[in-house]
Amino acid sequence: MKKRIIPFLLLLILISACGNSNATEETSNTTEDKGETITYESETGPIEVPANPKRVVILSGYTGNVIHLGVNVVGVDVWSKDNPTFAEELKDVAEVSEDDLEGILELEPDLIIALSTVNNLEKLEEIAPTVTFTWGKVDYLTQHIEIGKLLGKAEEATEWVEDFKQRAEQIGEEVRAKIGEDATVSVMEAYGKDLYVYGEDFARGTEILYDSMKLKMPEKVKEHASESGYYTLSAEVLPEFAGDYIVLSKYSEADTAFQETDTYKNIPAVKSGNVIDMQGEGASFSDPVTLEKQLTLFEEGFLGK
Structure with a gap:
């Protein structure tokens, strides 16, 4: 009788061990699943x-x-x-x-x-x-x-932000040293038949120009566009909102007839060649891919690099 009991006990031990092993494996998988979120x-x-x-x-x-x-x-x-x-x-x-x-x-x-x-x-x-x-x-x-x-990807994002801020501020210092601390910059856009001027933090490079590079906005633009972020213009009043430099965002299908008028051609920034053209499509984004592209455009446009 004892001989029969011993194999039976061994069988129970083996079953228990397998059960514990499966339980451990199941617990491990559950922990791993939790770690995936x-x-x-x-x-x-x-x-x-x-x-x-x-x-x-x-x-x-x-x-x-x-x-x-x-x-x-x-x-x-x-x-x-x-x-x-x-x-x-x-x-x-x-x-x-x-x-x-x-x-x-x-x-x-x-x-x-x-x-x-x-x-x-x-x-x-x-x-x-x-x-x-x-x-x-x-x-x-x-x-x-x-x-x-x-x-x-918090670490990667933070590293890029810190590096970008440093580079943009450095370029801003070089630009201000070249064009003067009091020089002003307007950001305008031609979209369809409409013309706009933009305040700070409204894409089209405004974050870089006004926040990071610390360039100045014309008082007229500040008065009309700072609160809402943008202001609709007519071609006749363009000179009133033009800074010493103009960043002009143009969509491919925009009506750019205003550029052929004497009103536009006689703007001091235009006569001096201080207009930086920007592609309108995509300019309304404010992500790292777009910002890197815009920073390069500004560095080349202001400094000739």
């Missing part, structure tokens, strides 16, 4: 997101931030898709919209980034964790760091 403190509260997202859909102007941080993008909004600055990076990326839920679902995203005003937010959240940002709630550099935190 992080809790991001978004504007709307904590959201569980992938620690290292692999398939991101972007329904906002933050495409360049994600591209710059080296995270894979599978779908973007029409403005990003049509942005020539991102042409190479987005050539194989799908164009989607907040109303194209089926198209987004087919892309199998593991993270969606959108604006706080996005349509169908609840339905998007059913497809993948969806994080929204309010445009302009924080400055453009802080925004990049926030997106870095979301994507598990």
